[in-house]
Amino acid sequence: xxxxxxxxxxxxxxxxxxxxxxxxxxxxxxxxxxxxxxxxxxxxxxxxxxxxxxxxxxxxxxxxxxxxxxxxxxxxxxxxxxxxxxxxxxxxxxxxxxxxxxxxxxxxxxxxxxxxxxxxxxxxxxxxxxxxxxxxxxxxxxxxxxxxxxxxxxxxxxxxxxxxxxxxxxxxxxxxxxxxxxxxxxxxxxxxxxxxxxxxxxxxxxxxxxxxxxxxxxxxxxxxxxxxxxxxxxxxxxxxxxxxxxxxxxxxxxxxxxxxxxxxxxxxxxxxxxxxxxxxxxxxxxxxxxxxxxxxxxxxxxxxxxxxxxxxxxxxxxxxxxxxxxxxxxxxxxxxxxxxxxxxxxxxxxxxxxxxxxxxxxxxxxxxxxxxxxxxxxxxxxxxxxxxxxxxxxxxxxxxxxxxxxxxxxxxxxxxxxxxxxxxxxxxxxxxxxxxxxxxxxxxxxxxxxxxxxxxxxxxxxxxxxxxxxxxxxxxxxxxxxxxxxxxxxxxxxxxxxxxxxxxxxxxx
Amino acid sequence: xxxxxxxxxxxxxxxxxxxxxxxxxxxxxxxxxxxxxxxxxxxxxxxxxxxxxxxxxxxxxxxxxxxxxxxxxxxxxxxxxxxxxxxxxxxxxxxxxxxxxxxxxxxxxxxxxxxxxxxxxxxxxxxxxxxxxxxxxxxxxxxxxxxxxxxxxxxxxxxxxxxxxxxxxxxxxxxxxxxxxxxxxxxxxxxxxxxxxxxxxxxxxxxxxxxxxxxxxxxxxxxxxxxxxxxxxxxxxxxxxxxxxxxxxxxxxxxxxxxxxxxxxxxxxxxxxxxxxxxxxxxxxxxxxxxxxxxxxxxxxxxxxxxxxxxxxxxxxxxxxxxxxxxxxxxxxxxxxxxxxxxxxxxxxxxxxxxxxxxxxxxxxxxxxxxxxxxxxxxxxxxxxxxxxxxxxxxxxxxxxxxxxxxxxxxxxxxxxxxxxxxxxxxxxxxxxxxxxxxxxxxxxxxxxx
Numbered sequence: 001x002x003x004x005x006x007x008x009x010x011x012x013x014x015x016x017x018x019x020x021x022x023x024x025x026x027x028x029x030x031x032x033x034x035x036x037x038x039x040x041x042x043x044x045x046x047x048x049x050x051x052x053x054x055x056x057x058x059x060x061x062x063x064x065x066x067x068x069x070x071x072x073x074x075x076x077x078x079x080x081x082x083x084x085x086x087x088x089x090x091x092x093x094x095x096x097x098x099x100x101x102x103x104x105x106x107x108x109x110x111x112x113x114x115x116x117x118x119x120x121x122x123x124x125x126x127x128x129x130x131x132x133x134x135x136x137x138x139x140x141x142x143x144x145x146x147x148x149x150x151x152x153x154x155x156x157x158x159x160x161x162x163x164x165x166x167x168x169x170x171x172x173x174x175x176x177x178x179x180x181x182x183x184x185x186x187x188x189x190x191x192x193x194x195x196x197x198x199x200x201x202x203x204x205x206x207x208x209x210x211x212x213x214x215x216x217x218x219x220x221x222x223x224x225x226x227x228x229x230x231x232x233x234x235x236x237x238x239x240x241x242x243x244x245x246x247x248x249x250x251x252x253x254x255x256x257x258x259x260x261x262x263x264x265x266x267x268x269x270x271x272x273x274x275x276x277x278x279x280x281x282x283x284x285x286x287x288x289x290x291x292x293x294x295x296x297x298x299x300x301x302x303x304x305x306x307x308x309x310x311x312x313x314x315x316x317x318x319x320x321x322x323x324x325x326x327x328x329x330x331x332x333x334x335x336x337x338x339x340x341x342x343x344x345x346x347x348x349x350x351x352x353x354x355x356x357x358x359x360x361x362x363x364x365x366x367x368x369x370x371x372x373x374x375x376x377x378x379x380x381x382x383x384x385x386x387x388x389x390x391x392x393x394x395x396x397x398x399x400x401x402x403x404x405x406x407x408x409x410x411x412x413x414x415x416x417x418x419x420x421x422x423x424x425x426x427x428x429x430x431x432x433x434x435x436x437x438x439x440x441x442x443x444x445x446x447x448x449x450x451x452x453x454x455x456x457x458x459x460x461x462x463x464x465x466x467x468x469x470x471x472x473x474x475x476x477x478x479x480x481x482x483x484x485x486x487x488x489x490x491x492x493x494x495x496x497x498x499x500x501x502x503x504x505x506x507x508x509x
Numbered sequence: 510x511x512x513x514x515x516x517x518x519x520x521x522x523x524x525x526x527x528x529x530x531x532x533x534x535x536x537x538x539x540x541x542x543x544x545x546x547x548x549x550x551x552x553x554x555x556x557x558x559x560x561x562x563x564x565x566x567x568x569x570x571x572x573x574x575x576x577x578x579x580x581x582x583x584x585x586x587x588x589x590x591x592x593x594x595x596x597x598x599x600x601x602x603x604x605x606x607x608x609x610x611x612x613x614x615x616x617x618x619x620x621x622x623x624x625x626x627x628x629x630x631x632x633x634x635x636x637x638x639x640x641x642x643x644x645x646x647x648x649x650x651x652x653x654x655x656x657x658x659x660x661x662x663x664x665x666x667x668x669x670x671x672x673x674x675x676x677x678x679x680x681x682x683x684x685x686x687x688x689x690x691x692x693x694x695x696x697x698x699x700x701x702x703x704x705x706x707x708x709x710x711x712x713x714x715x716x717x718x719x720x721x722x723x724x725x726x727x728x729x730x731x732x733x734x735x736x737x738x739x740x741x742x743x744x745x746x747x748x749x750x751x752x753x754x755x756x757x758x759x760x761x762x763x764x765x766x767x768x769x770x771x772x773x774x775x776x777x778x779x780x781x782x783x784x785x786x787x788x789x790x791x792x793x794x795x796x797x798x799x800x801x802x803x804x805x806x807x808x809x810x811x812x813x814x815x816x817x818x819x820x821x822x823x824x825x826x827x828x829x830x831x832x833x834x835x836x837x838x839x840x841x842x843x844x845x846x847x848x849x850x851x852x853x854x855x856x857x858x859x860x861x862x863x864x865x866x867x868x869x870x871x872x873x874x875x876x877x878x879x880x881x882x883x884x885x886x887x888x889x890x891x892x893x894x895x896x897x898x899x900x901x902x903x904x905x906x907x908x909x910x911x912x913x914x915x916x917x918x919x920x921x922x923x924x925x926x927x928x929x930x931x932x933x934x935x936x937x938x939x940x941x942x943x944x945x946x947x948x949x950x951x952x953x954x955x956x957x958x959x
Contacts (some may be wrong), residue, residue, distance in 0.1 A: 082590070123754075131923070133845075204649065288873065290659065302956075303958075304939075304955060304957055327830070327832045327845065328828070328852075329806060329829065329830055329831065330871075330872070330885075331828075331829040331830050332829070332880075332883045340882075340935055343936045344935050346935075347935055347937065348938075348957075393934070394882035394883070394885065394934060394935065395882075395885055396932065415846070416847060416848050417847075419847055419849070420848075420850070
């Protein structure tokens with residue numbers, strides 16, 4: 001094994017486009033982790049160009065996002081895909097190795113709605129600013145994939161190609177009680193499509209015996225309805241009120257498709273119907289709206305919405321109310337705090353694992369991209385985040401974000417959060433532990449901030465020991481791993497400043 | 510709502526109170542700060558813990574006592590509540606539960622003091638930003654209160670039991686704030702202290718006042734009002750001391766008599782270094798009026814050392830981060846140096862009395878804890894549990910109620926919460942709230958509000 005910096009590793013990629021872009025776009029500060037390469041080095045490492053890109057995250061606590069937790073395990077990434085993970089993973093000589101002992105590895109988070117993360121307003125195929133500040137901040141929040149407009153794209157910092165995962169995230173349908181004419185049209189379209197499908201199947205049977213049988217005409221059949229009924233797409237409805245939700249649930253049950261429901265504010269009042277319809281709900285747990293007092297039934301928003309929906313079999317996806325990123329000072333409301341929003345769903349009773357899934361695999365599923373991203377599974381894209389604790393704890397920071405096997409964000413290499421609880425091995429870390437020698441009470445409440453009574457059983461079985469690790473003992477992440485931590489990381493940290501300077505100089509030219 | 514109201518009413522009706530029998534456990538036995546609620550009417554059966562009722566014993570795996578200094582946590586403990594006050598707190602092994610006490614077993618949930626919010630705008634009808642004059646020291650938020658309104662009620666469900674309801678910041682002195690118990694629906698029972706504070710707002714919002722004053726004039730004008738108020742208060746002080754001709758009451762300046770006696774404080778809506786500096790140098794140093802930083806955001810943290818030198822309080826919110834920008838290319842507000850946590854900044858500069866506020870509804874009342882969580886996230890060192898103090902005892906001390914509420918100590922008012930874990934964690938929720946020993950929110954009895 002040998003250790004290589006990201007800069008070197010990236011240098012072996014043919015990135016002429018990126019180079020050109022970086023000269024114009026990258027302010028010095030952003031150049032640090034993302035701009036690469038000098039021609040000389042490129043030449044020198046020519047043989048490496050043919051080699052595969054291999055990244056190994058060693059010694060971390062792997063949370064697959066599907067319930068599995070592997071402690072002190074290794075993930076091996078080859079050419080951007082997860083090749084292996086577990087305890088007996090052979091790390092090849094040429095792999096770039098990152099020691100993540102004492103840290104956790106999760107699948108990258110997915111924001112099913114966003115704006116401004118790609119630095120462009122038009123089509124992502126045509127214009128992306130790969131050094132956009134918001135992209136870096138979103139990666140710092142753990143987000144590796146986001147929906148901009150109706151395009152699912154990766155936050156592949158420093159790249160302008162290969163971002164788009166799905167250019168058609170959602171198929172919208174409107175079916176609201178407030179528009180009865182529109183409802184009739186949707187019903188007629190679905191009915192027409194259902195009739196067509198039935199006729200088509202009958203014809204398929206019939207033509208086996210009767211060559212003369214006539215294929216049913218597609219004329220006048222609504223194509224979107226056809227795709228919906230064939231299960232090719234899941235339509236998305238905006239619905240919040242009880243009546244609208246019931247309408248959608250019953251329509252879906254009548255025609256046999258699984259709706260995606262955006263908003264779903266009063267879903268908790270009709271969760272059984274939504275569960276029967278196989279719905280997925282995209283919710284903002286902190287939504288606040290009082291009940292319509294003119295109605296007798298219960299209604300309005302409820303902090304328990306996500307939890308109640310989940311209990312009734314509805315898949316839950318979480319988005320914050322604000323889908324941009326703001327540095328205006330008000331914190332805890334936007335995409336920079338996506339896990340916090342999931343935390344509020346957990347406050348309402350959603351199990352911890354479902355909370356994690358609500359911003360990873362369930363999000364991937366509604367976007368139709370779960371075959372590539374959303375969980376740590378063999379063969380999936382290596383979109384990973386490494387955190388210094390429980391992802392859903394308010395104090396946790398993303399240390400590295402990895403997209404397609406490439407480290408695109410390193411907390412200590414960026415100006416934003418590097419000074420906050422710096423990684424022990426890095427230059428910013430205090431020389432001496434500030435609280436060493438102080439007798440922090442072993443049972444101080446921040447030692448186990450999880451409130452172990454709740455929901456911990458799901459993802460992290462060992463609530464207690466973990467709680468101690470992440471609870472705010474900032475300077476000593478996990479007692480028995482601290483020593484290993486420092487040792488393994490040293491080479492990288494000592495190299496980093498150098499290469500930063502190099503690249504900074506580069507982009508200035 | 511109506512059902513709950515009637516439940517509450519009957520609860521109040523049953524709050525047996527031999528009037529004026531509020532003696533007992535409290536230090537000194539009297540109530541100099543006026544923080545015990547006025548009893549409504551005597552009735553036969555008071556609930557356990559309430560005034561005149563039997564005792565209440567709360568058992569819990571963790572009690573965050575939140576004293577200003579000290580260990581501030583008791584594991585496997587018991588809190589005894591009698592007549593609306595804390596009678597005892599200690600480990601279960603050492604604290605005997607007297608006979609006849611009703612036992613509430615919180616199990617693995619935690620017990621902590623009710624939260625104190627010093628910058629609240631949701632306790633009334635929003636009719637409190639009358640920008641008639643540039644300074645309106647006589648205007649009272651108490652005239653606008655709707656006690657126990659739905660927004661306060663959600664805040665209560667998040668654990669906020671005390672709120673300083675403040676006038677807006679459209680003028681330099683918006684008027685007088687009022688300190689309220691959020692758990693009661695009758696104003697007479699909700700009110701803790703009127704005036705709760707005098708609201709001072711510097712720069713920023715008052716610059717939009719009709720004549721568009723700028724900062725130097727505003728400082729002159731504010732100082733002028735203060736000096737006239739102080740002169741008025743001094744007349745009364747002289748009269749009270751030496752007699753003579755009784756001064757004429759001037760409602761505009763009455764509050765300065767309270768301020769001079771530290772019976773209420775100036776709460777300053779302050780932001781930006783230079784502006785907060787005037788809070789320190791003008792109000793505190795030059796005029797000698799008790800004052801705390803409220804709504805202290807942006808780069809006011811740079812004054813942390815000066816705040817500490819004066820032993821002042823810094824109550825921070827609604828903005829949790831400050832983003833200093835570098836260089837001259839800054840027209841878009843981007844180009845940050847780093848992301849600086851506001852409360853972390855104060856702490857790094859040496860301030861020890863740090864609390865959190867929401868400016869509700871800017872940050873909803875029920876997200877007061879999230880302010881603490883974000884403070885910790887962005888660098889506030891919480892190893893000594895100062896985030897919990899910043900939600901409870903620190904703001905209580907800032908507004909002069911530190912001897913009565915804000916921590917679980919013998920003799921204090923029993924404003925208590927049952928919470929499922931770390932109070933700052935958004936995943937923890939409040940299950941039960943007692944205000945002055947009376948159960949005012951109970952998720953076993955009513956739907957969860959937050």
